Ligand SMILES: Cc1cc2nc3c(=O)[nH]c(=O)nc-3n(C[C@H](O)[C@H](O)[C@H](O)COP(=O)(O)OP(=O)(O)OC[C@H]3O[C@@H](n4cnc5c(N)ncnc54)[C@H](O)[C@@H]3O)c2cc1C
């Protein structure tokens with residue numbers, strides 16, 4: 001079956017009997033995952049358990065993500081989701097998704113995606129993993145749905161029976177919003193060296209909490225993990241949370257070479273950013289008028305046309321012109337910016353976010369493609 005034949009639904013696809021196959025999921029050759037189960041984690045978070053369409057196992061590092069293609073409303077939308085399960089259980093992988101108000105993909109997953117349906121995916125990808133930075137002691141800091149990569153790492157240590165010295169501090173809006181709470185509390189009970197410290201912004205009579213309240217502060221960190229300067233730190237959460245943690249650690253004299261973070265890229269184009277974009281567009285015009293050759297890039301769906309210098313990626317130029325195009329990693333890795341090139345040519349230097357057969361079919365990653373002619377892009 002070709003990629004284009006695949007919708008989101010595989011009619012009649014049923015789970016095989018327990019089949020612990022030896023084949024390993026190969027991102028170049030395999031692209032279809034079938035939903036095996038859906039689990040409600042909190043009021044607005046669900047976990048989707050997936051298996052490969054052809055019997056096989058997954059190899060990935062805890063903390064890595066996959067990029068999925070969703071066919072929604074006649075459009076293909078690409079989104080990244082961390083693998084929340086552990087590589088120690090290689091027959092399935094799970095993604096844990098928070099419903100984002102107004103978000104097309106997270107709502108589609110919550111409302112429509114059911115066992116038996118299938119998705120296309122590329123990956124695993126990413127280097128946000130404790131496997132990349134082995135250390136004696138770890139500090140995991142997460143906010144909201146940013147818990148997923150750290151959960152995969154915690155599950156991996158737990159499954160391997162390695163009582164690593166981990167302090168896992170998680171920030172949630174309320175006690176009812178703490179994802180994986182029971183599982184993490186069980187790990188903390190049975191694994192010597194593993195500590196789970198939830199902090200909630202607020203409590204209500206319906207969801208009281210005996211735990212910590214407020215935000216992560218330096219004084220709180222000094223109490224919970226006084227040796228934090230000796231730990232390898234992994235941080236994931238909304239951009240403002242990560243910015244606050246980063247500056248708090250830097251100010252505390254933490255060796256930032258031991259700091260690792262991953263962003264889910266929750267930023268929005270604010271009014272001031274739009275003003276910046278307008279200013280940048282002026283600058284772009286100035287740059288375009290210099291000796292550098294420029295090309296015209298026409299976006300068919302948004303009906304915008306942008307002048308792109310040959311030295312700049314299409315994504316960068318479009319963003320500077322105030323367009324909001326889907327993107328995450330900006331380095332050709334995640335596939336979020338994948339788009340159909342209707343005509344023209346580009347020079348693309350990707351890092352695995354696109355397969356050769358997709359390139360052959362005219363797809364490009366806008367974040368790492370510079371124009372070598374005028375272009376028409378379906379976006
Ligand atoms: C490497 C990577 C891993 C990711 N892993 C996960 C994961 O494990 N679980 C998960 O739920 N999401 C994860 N995301 C975010 C995910 O890719 C989508 O952006 C998210 O599900 C929203 O998609 P949407 O189409 O519903 O809304 P969009 O149209 O993409 O976003 C709508 C708005 O919500 C903001 N937003 C996006 N995600 C969130 C969020 N989780 N919480 C609050 N605001 C948000 C966006 O910035 C935007 O302003 C990951 C992103 C990246 C880059």
Ligand code: FES
Nearest residue numbers: 328330334335367
């Ligand atoms: S934004 Fe990640 S590949 Fe382009």
